[in-house]
Amino acid sequence: MSLSKKADGAYLGLRRAIVEHALQPGTRLPEDKLAEQFGVSRTLVRAALARLAADGLVEIGNKRTATVARPSLEEARAVFEMRRCLEAEAVRLVIAKWKPAFASVLEAHVKEERAAAAANRPTASIRLAGEFHVKLAEMAGNPLLRRYLDEVATRCSLILAVHGRPHSSECAVNEHRDLIAALRRGDAEKAVALMDAHLAGIEERALLPAEEAADEDPLARILAPYAQQASGDV
Known part of the structure:
Protein backbone atom coordinates (compact mmCIF):
# COMPACT_ATOMS: atom_id res chain seq x y z
CA MET A 1 0.00 0.00 0.00
CA SER A 2 1.36 3.43 -0.95
CA LEU A 3 2.19 6.05 1.66
CA SER A 4 -0.61 8.31 0.42
CA LYS A 5 -3.14 5.50 0.79
CA LYS A 6 -1.87 4.72 4.28
CA ALA A 7 -2.20 8.38 5.22
CA ASP A 8 -5.73 8.44 3.79
CA GLY A 9 -6.52 5.29 5.76
CA ALA A 10 -5.45 6.88 9.03
CA TYR A 11 -7.42 10.03 8.25
CA LEU A 12 -10.57 8.17 7.25
CA GLY A 13 -10.36 5.77 10.19
CA LEU A 14 -9.99 8.56 12.73
CA ARG A 15 -12.69 10.63 11.04
CA ARG A 16 -15.16 7.80 11.17
CA ALA A 17 -14.33 7.03 14.80
CA ILE A 18 -15.06 10.67 15.66
CA VAL A 19 -18.27 10.80 13.61
CA GLU A 20 -19.56 7.62 15.26
CA HIS A 21 -18.71 9.00 18.73
CA ALA A 22 -16.31 6.14 19.42
CA LEU A 23 -13.72 8.83 20.12
CA GLN A 24 -15.35 11.32 22.43
CA PRO A 25 -14.61 15.07 22.47
CA GLY A 26 -11.51 15.83 24.50
CA THR A 27 -9.90 12.42 23.85
CA ARG A 28 -6.13 12.75 23.50
CA LEU A 29 -4.66 11.46 20.24
CA PRO A 30 -0.97 10.62 20.83
CA GLU A 31 0.94 10.37 17.58
CA ASP A 32 2.95 7.33 18.64
CA LYS A 33 -0.12 5.30 19.57
CA LEU A 34 -1.96 6.29 16.40
CA ALA A 35 1.07 5.42 14.27
CA GLU A 36 1.22 1.97 15.87
CA GLN A 37 -2.51 1.41 15.49
CA PHE A 38 -2.70 2.34 11.81
CA GLY A 39 0.71 0.99 10.84
CA VAL A 40 2.06 4.30 9.58
CA SER A 41 4.82 6.72 10.50
CA ARG A 42 4.29 9.58 12.94
CA THR A 43 4.80 11.94 10.01
CA LEU A 44 1.77 10.47 8.23
CA VAL A 45 -0.23 10.53 11.45
CA ARG A 46 0.66 14.20 11.84
CA ALA A 47 -0.62 14.85 8.31
CA ALA A 48 -3.87 13.01 9.07
CA LEU A 49 -4.36 15.02 12.25
CA ALA A 50 -3.73 18.25 10.35
CA ARG A 51 -6.49 17.32 7.88
CA LEU A 52 -8.85 16.54 10.75
CA ALA A 53 -7.98 19.87 12.35
CA ALA A 54 -8.85 21.61 9.07
CA ASP A 55 -12.19 19.76 9.17
CA GLY A 56 -12.81 21.13 12.66
CA LEU A 57 -12.74 17.66 14.23
CA VAL A 58 -9.39 17.83 16.02
CA GLU A 59 -7.65 20.53 18.02
CA ILE A 60 -3.86 20.72 17.99
CA GLY A 61 -2.35 22.59 20.91
CA ASN A 62 1.13 23.38 22.08
CA LYS A 63 3.81 20.73 21.55
CA ARG A 64 1.60 19.21 18.84
CA THR A 65 -0.76 17.72 21.39
CA ALA A 66 -3.89 16.66 19.51
CA THR A 67 -7.32 16.01 21.00
CA VAL A 68 -10.78 15.41 19.57
CA ALA A 69 -12.34 18.86 19.28
CA ARG A 70 -14.90 20.12 21.78
CA PRO A 71 -16.94 22.83 20.00
CA SER A 72 -18.43 25.58 22.15
CA LEU A 207 -27.47 22.42 21.87
CA LEU A 208 -28.53 20.89 25.15
CA PRO A 209 -25.96 19.97 27.82
CA ALA A 210 -24.94 16.35 27.60
CA GLU A 211 -24.54 13.99 30.52
CA GLU A 212 -21.06 13.24 31.77
CA ALA A 213 -19.43 10.62 29.59
CA ALA A 214 -18.47 7.28 31.06
CA ASP A 215 -14.83 6.33 31.41
CA GLU A 216 -13.40 5.74 27.94
CA ASP A 217 -11.96 2.54 26.61
CA PRO A 218 -8.25 2.43 25.83
CA LEU A 219 -7.45 4.21 22.59
CA ALA A 220 -6.13 1.10 20.87
CA ARG A 221 -9.30 -0.89 21.55
CA ILE A 222 -11.51 1.93 20.29
CA LEU A 223 -9.55 2.43 17.07
CA ALA A 224 -8.85 -1.22 16.20
CA PRO A 225 -11.95 -1.76 14.02
CA TYR A 226 -11.52 1.62 12.31
CA ALA A 227 -7.87 0.90 11.51
CA GLN A 228 -8.81 -2.51 10.10
CA GLN A 229 -11.58 -1.04 7.97
CA ALA A 230 -9.39 1.82 6.77
CA SER A 231 -6.75 -0.61 5.50
CA GLY A 232 -9.40 -2.31 3.40
CA ASP A 233 -11.01 0.88 2.08
CA VAL A 234 -7.88 2.43 0.53
Missing part, protein backbone atom coordinates in the same frame (compact mmCIF):
# COMPACT_ATOMS: atom_id res chain seq x y z
CA LEU A 73 -22.13 26.44 22.02
CA GLU A 74 -21.25 29.58 20.07
CA GLU A 75 -19.34 27.55 17.49
CA ALA A 76 -22.18 25.04 17.35
CA ARG A 77 -24.75 27.71 16.58
CA ALA A 78 -22.56 29.08 13.78
CA VAL A 79 -22.23 25.60 12.26
CA PHE A 80 -25.98 25.00 12.29
CA GLU A 81 -26.62 28.45 10.84
CA MET A 82 -24.37 27.63 7.89
CA ARG A 83 -25.81 24.14 7.54
CA ARG A 84 -29.37 25.43 7.20
CA CYS A 85 -28.29 27.70 4.33
CA LEU A 86 -26.39 24.95 2.53
CA GLU A 87 -29.08 22.28 2.96
CA ALA A 88 -31.85 24.55 1.66
CA GLU A 89 -29.86 25.32 -1.49
CA ALA A 90 -28.98 21.64 -1.92
CA VAL A 91 -32.68 20.74 -1.86
CA ARG A 92 -33.49 23.37 -4.50
CA LEU A 93 -30.67 22.21 -6.78
CA VAL A 94 -31.58 18.54 -6.42
CA ILE A 95 -35.18 19.24 -7.43
CA ALA A 96 -33.99 21.26 -10.42
CA LYS A 97 -31.78 18.35 -11.54
CA TRP A 98 -34.05 15.53 -10.35
CA LYS A 99 -33.74 12.09 -11.92
CA PRO A 100 -35.71 8.96 -10.97
CA ALA A 101 -32.40 7.29 -10.11
CA PHE A 102 -31.94 9.79 -7.27
CA ALA A 103 -34.96 8.35 -5.46
CA SER A 104 -33.56 4.82 -5.75
CA VAL A 105 -30.22 5.87 -4.26
CA LEU A 106 -31.78 7.78 -1.39
CA GLU A 107 -34.34 5.08 -0.61
CA ALA A 108 -31.61 2.43 -0.55
CA HIS A 109 -29.72 4.58 1.94
CA VAL A 110 -32.81 5.04 4.11
CA LYS A 111 -33.22 1.25 4.07
CA GLU A 112 -29.71 1.01 5.56
CA GLU A 113 -30.66 3.60 8.18
CA ARG A 114 -33.77 1.63 9.11
CA ALA A 115 -31.80 -1.60 9.38
CA ALA A 116 -29.25 0.06 11.68
CA ALA A 117 -32.05 1.43 13.86
CA ALA A 118 -33.79 -1.95 14.02
CA ALA A 119 -30.53 -3.65 14.98
CA ASN A 120 -29.92 -1.04 17.69
CA ARG A 121 -26.63 0.08 16.17
CA PRO A 122 -26.50 3.71 17.31
CA THR A 123 -22.99 4.44 15.99
CA ALA A 124 -23.98 3.27 12.50
CA SER A 125 -27.21 5.27 12.73
CA ILE A 126 -25.26 8.44 13.54
CA ARG A 127 -22.94 7.96 10.57
CA LEU A 128 -25.68 6.98 8.12
CA ALA A 129 -27.85 9.94 9.11
CA GLY A 130 -25.06 12.33 8.14
CA GLU A 131 -24.24 10.42 4.96
CA PHE A 132 -27.83 10.84 3.74
CA HIS A 133 -27.29 14.60 3.60
CA VAL A 134 -23.94 14.22 1.85
CA LYS A 135 -25.55 12.03 -0.82
CA LEU A 136 -28.17 14.71 -1.32
CA ALA A 137 -25.43 17.32 -1.74
CA GLU A 138 -23.69 15.12 -4.33
CA MET A 139 -26.90 15.06 -6.37
CA ALA A 140 -26.96 18.86 -6.36
CA GLY A 141 -24.01 18.71 -8.76
CA ASN A 142 -21.91 21.41 -7.08
CA PRO A 143 -18.58 20.07 -5.74
CA LEU A 144 -18.04 23.03 -3.41
CA LEU A 145 -21.51 22.68 -1.93
CA ARG A 146 -20.88 18.98 -1.41
CA ARG A 147 -17.54 19.65 0.26
CA TYR A 148 -18.85 22.28 2.65
CA LEU A 149 -21.99 20.36 3.51
CA ASP A 150 -19.93 17.26 4.24
CA GLU A 151 -17.81 19.32 6.63
CA VAL A 152 -20.71 20.93 8.50
CA ALA A 153 -22.64 17.64 8.73
CA THR A 154 -19.56 16.00 10.24
CA ARG A 155 -19.11 18.88 12.67
CA CYS A 156 -22.76 18.53 13.68
CA SER A 157 -22.10 14.93 14.64
CA LEU A 158 -19.26 16.09 16.88
CA ILE A 159 -21.47 18.81 18.35
CA LEU A 160 -24.07 16.18 19.24
CA ALA A 161 -21.37 14.26 21.11
CA VAL A 162 -20.55 17.35 23.17
CA HIS A 163 -23.89 18.99 23.80
CA GLY A 164 -26.55 16.58 22.61
CA ARG A 165 -29.00 14.17 24.16
CA PRO A 166 -30.16 10.69 23.06
CA HIS A 167 -32.70 10.58 20.25
CA SER A 168 -34.61 7.87 18.43
CA SER A 169 -32.93 7.20 15.09
CA GLU A 170 -36.33 6.05 13.80
CA CYS A 171 -37.48 9.69 13.81
CA ALA A 172 -34.62 10.72 11.53
CA VAL A 173 -35.39 7.82 9.18
CA ASN A 174 -39.03 8.88 8.86
CA GLU A 175 -38.03 12.50 8.28
CA HIS A 176 -35.67 11.42 5.49
CA ARG A 177 -38.45 9.37 3.88
CA ASP A 178 -40.82 12.35 3.96
CA LEU A 179 -38.14 14.49 2.34
CA ILE A 180 -37.63 11.97 -0.47
CA ALA A 181 -41.37 12.01 -1.16
CA ALA A 182 -41.35 15.81 -1.49
CA LEU A 183 -38.29 15.68 -3.75
CA ARG A 184 -39.94 13.10 -5.99
CA ARG A 185 -43.02 15.33 -6.35
CA GLY A 186 -40.81 18.30 -7.22
CA ASP A 187 -42.32 20.27 -4.36
CA ALA A 188 -39.43 22.60 -3.56
CA GLU A 189 -41.32 24.64 -0.98
CA LYS A 190 -42.37 21.55 0.97
CA ALA A 191 -38.94 19.94 0.68
CA VAL A 192 -37.17 23.03 2.00
CA ALA A 193 -39.68 23.28 4.85
CA LEU A 194 -39.17 19.62 5.76
CA MET A 195 -35.41 20.03 5.68
CA ASP A 196 -35.58 23.13 7.85
CA ALA A 197 -37.78 21.35 10.40
CA HIS A 198 -35.48 18.33 10.35
CA LEU A 199 -32.40 20.47 11.00
CA ALA A 200 -34.21 22.47 13.68
CA GLY A 201 -34.87 19.23 15.53
CA ILE A 202 -31.22 18.20 15.27
CA GLU A 203 -30.09 21.62 16.45
CA GLU A 204 -32.45 21.55 19.41
CA ARG A 205 -31.03 18.20 20.52
CA ALA A 206 -27.46 19.27 19.79
